[in-house]
Amino acid sequence: MTSYHCPVDGTRSAITALTWCCPACRGPWDLDFAPARGVAANALSGRADSLWRYKEFLPLGTSAISLGEGRTPLVPLTDTVSAKLDFLMPTLSFKDRGAVMLAELARRLGPDRVVADSSGNAGTAFAAYCARAGLPCTVYVPEGTSAKKTEQIRAHGARPVTVPGGREATARAARAAADEPGVFYASHVFNPYFLHGTKTYAYELWEDLGGRLPEALAVPVGNGTLLLGVALAVAELHALGLITARPRLIAVQVEAVSPLASAFRAGADDLLPVGGVAGGGGRDGRGTGGGTDDLPPVGGNGGPEPATLAEGIAIPRPPRARQILAAVRESGGTFLTVPEDGIREAQRDLAARGLFVETTGVACWAAVRAGGNAVRGEVVVPLCGSGLKTGMAASA
Ligand SMILES: Cc1ncc(COP(=O)(O)O)c(C=O)c1O
Known part of the structure; x- marks a missing residue:
């Protein structure tokens, strides 16, 4: 079996040790894994109708416990924007x-x-x-x-x-x-x-589009697990020569909780310390929002946790902040933030089109339908959680 390594200080651990974080800095692990060989998108037909069809690209290869997850549909919303329906999963989210x-x-x-x-x-x-x-x-x-x-x-x-x-x-x-x-x-x-699971979102797009990725991928970002998974897939597909053009990543946060968008706009490579000066983050530059144990509480200042309709992306100090900021920059992409009204309107708009999506899951559509310079060319937005989980947002 492969092993974990710490992206900050290089500490390593065997996966069998059940060590859940780097013992030196208490930060998240990365995995020593790169797919050794690929398979062409048009050679996948006849495989398992689940994300396990991409076994060459997965560190675990196969699974004994699949519930048929993955292979979610891609449906057009406009001439240039399509939605990937990740709320159609066994437990109704990506x-x-x-x-x-x-x-x-x-x-x-x-x-x-x-x-x-x-x-x-x-x-x-x-x-x-x-x-x-x-x-x-x-x-x-x-x-x-x-x-x-x-x-x-x-x-x-x-x-x-x-x-x-x-x-x-x-x-x-x-x-x-x-x-x-x-x-x-x-x-x-x-x-x-977990990221090697979320990366299959991009592998599915690559297969569905006949061996290429769209020009831009909008992705909601709280702790960034979908965004980092997508970035991993793009890097792997590119390294294997299976794509030539890489998509821009449009990272979406809500205005009420947008620590990464603020850091991105400030040109910082990590979270801004509370107070807003570029450069800091938690210990060793790490954020604290999925929270490392002895660091400031969510909110970063001991204050109450912020309220937003998009609670799934309300993460004030995401521990993988550095990696998220680097991935968006390397892709030539950007951050967009959406107001609470944008969430309400996007949820109503999608419901009117027959798509019942939870309040966090509409954030990307809210950002993309608002338009702007970043939203150009062919864009895919994930609708990544079911409306049955939250119901409709109340009017303001
Ligand atoms: C529906 C939905 N979208 C997006 C997210 C954000 O995911 P992440 O925190 O990995 O960025 C979540 C997280 O709970 C979610 O439930």
Whole structure:
């Protein structure tokens, strides 16, 4: 099996050690993996009708626990903009792409139990895939998490643990449990296998477009797992000579919580310290928002957690900030931010077109339909969570 390495200080760990973060700096791992060989897009017919059809490109190759995730449709919204319907996944969000990787990895490692933390879609996805893998799973959720989501977690046989306080308190509780022996921490932020799942979003586009990618890909960014997965796929396809042109990445945040857009506009290569001067971030330049343990709370200033309709991307200090900023810059792309009204209008607009999408999942369409210089050429937006999870946003 391949191993983890820390992108900041080069520390390494065997995957079997169940070490969920770099012991030196407590930051997220990267994975030592590059596909050794590719396969042409037109040679994939007849394979599994799931993301496991891209086995040459996946560090785990095959899985015993697939629920048929992936292969979501691409439908036109305008002459130049198409939507990829990632809300049509087994647990109704794109998180299934990464959750299946972590559950399959855990199944192979055979831990005593799996823990996860999430206020939303990742928690329900881990619960479902752990059920499929026959693994006991505990999902830490913040107080106030919707009853529907906790019900879904429980329905899959996982144990939801409600933590008083916000996301940061929840992350701390999960990490305390993750430090215990025999525990596999299914973290979508810290475990890089998750990114090797989300990257299949771009592999599917590449296959559907006959071996190329669109000119621009809009991607919602909280902790950046879809964006970093897409960047990984683009790098792999390019390195293997399977694409020549690389898409611009249009990273989308909400105005209310846009730490990465602010850093990008300031020309910084990491999060701005609270107060707004370029250059800082957390310890070793890392952010804290999926939260490292002894760093400032979400919000970065001890204040209340910010309110937005797009709660899934409301991450004030994402730990992979440096990687996200570098990926967007390297692609020639940019950051766009959307106001709350833009979210409401985009959700209503999509529903009027027959697409019922959750409030976070409409953010990219909100950004792209607002237009602007960044939105040119052929663009794909993900509709990445079902409206059944949140319902319609109330009018302002
Ligand atoms: C529907 C939806 N879209 C986008 C995101 C943002 O993903 P990330 O935090 O990995 O950037 C989430 C995260 O929960 C989500 O649930």
